Amino acid sequence: MILFGATWQKGFVPLTEGAIMTAIEMNGQAVERNKRAFAIGRWAALHPEEADKLGQPNVVALPKSLEEKIAFRADHLVAYQGKGLARRYTKRLDGISDPELREAVAMGYHKLLSYKDEYEVARLMRDSRDKARGTFEGDFKMTFHLAPPILSRMGSDGRPVKRMFGEWLLGPMKVLARMKRLRGTPLDIFGYSEERRMERSLIKQYERDLDEVLAKLDANTRDAIIALARLPLDIRGFGPVKQKNEAKAAKQREALLAVIRSGGPEMKRAAE
Numbered sequence: 001m002i003l004f005g006a007t008w009q010k011g012f013v014p015l016t017e018g019a020i021m022t023a024i025e026m027n028g029q030a031v032e033r034n035k036r037a038f039a040i041g042r043w044a045a046l047h048p049e050e051a052d053k054l055g056q057p058n059v060v061a062l063p064k065s066l067e068e069k070i071a072f073r074a075d076h077l078v079a080y081q082g083k084g085l086a087r088r089y090t091k092r093l094d095g096i097s098d099p100e101l102r103e104a105v106a107m108g109y110h111k112l113l114s115y116k117d118e119y120e121v122a123r124l125m126r127d128s129r130d131k132a133r134g135t136f137e138g139d140f141k142m143t144f145h146l147a148p149p150i151l152s153r154m155g156s157d158g159r160p161v162k163r164m165f166g167e168w169l170l171g172p173m174k175v176l177a178r179m180k181r182l183r184g185t186p187l188d189i190f191g192y193s194e195e196r197r198m199e200r201s202l203i204k205q206y207e208r209d210l211d212e213v214l215a216k217l218d219a220n221t222r223d224a225i226i227a228l229a230r231l232p233l234d235i236r237g238f239g240p241v242k243q244k245n246e247a248k249a250a251k252q253r254e255a256l257l258a259v260i261r262s263g264g265p266e267m268k269r270a271a272e
Contacts (some may be wrong), residue, residue, distance in 0.1 A: 028227020063166040104229035111232045115199040122176035220264025228256045
């Protein structure tokens with residue numbers, strides 16, 4: 001229908017616009033969409049350069065190599081918290097030469113370090129508004145669906161019920177995003193919740209586990225250590241969902257540590 005609209009605009013279809021609209025209505029299938037497609041085709045014929053630009057794929061170039069992936073995550077941690085956290089991240093990767101293990105730690109450790117708390121949600125909301133302004137023309141409004149810890153009630157499914165907020169929320173969110181350096185300090189009022197304490201404890205636990213298991217790395221323990229390094233990727237979601245996934249991951253962690261401490265699956269079976 002878009003091509004038909006462009007063809008008509010060029011003068012190659014010996015019918016009036018009214019006759020075409022009537023035919024679309026009489027057909028009765030996706031009437032409004034077909035009318036809009038016809039109009040888009042007419043516009044494309046009149047403005048081919050603009051139409052060509054819109055037709056170009058808008059693909060974000062994602063990092064491909066391992067070092068590119070690490071650099072990408074380090075840059076994200078700078079935006080998330082600051083250069084100190086990014087240095088902590090890259091320092092932990094120093095000395096890990098095994099590519100698969102290095103990638104597992106790069107992904108798992110980044111996942112733990114960049115937990116999505118109130119400061120990060122505020123930063124993402126602010127950035128989303130800026131991106132929208134750069135993408136869409138004219139005046140538009142945004143609404144946000146959130147479940148603030150203090151203001152939200154629990155639903156029948158045991159999860160916080162989200163509420164809708166207007167654009168006025170962007171003002172407080174900009175202020176909150178600038179307060180990200182309070183994260184993890186005694187002045188972090190959000191950090192005293194059960195979920196935030198769990199997230200910080202997981203970081204310390206992961207660091208202790210790496211210190212222990214990397215010293216035991218060999219052909220027998222390698223697979224189990226890689227699985228342990230990737231384990232944080234399974235701790236997804238927020239609130240009750242995240243706590244449930246963390247409990248599952250905790251059991252897997254104990255099983256993997258038992259294998260590693262016994263010298264690998266073959267050594268463990270021999271001992272048994």
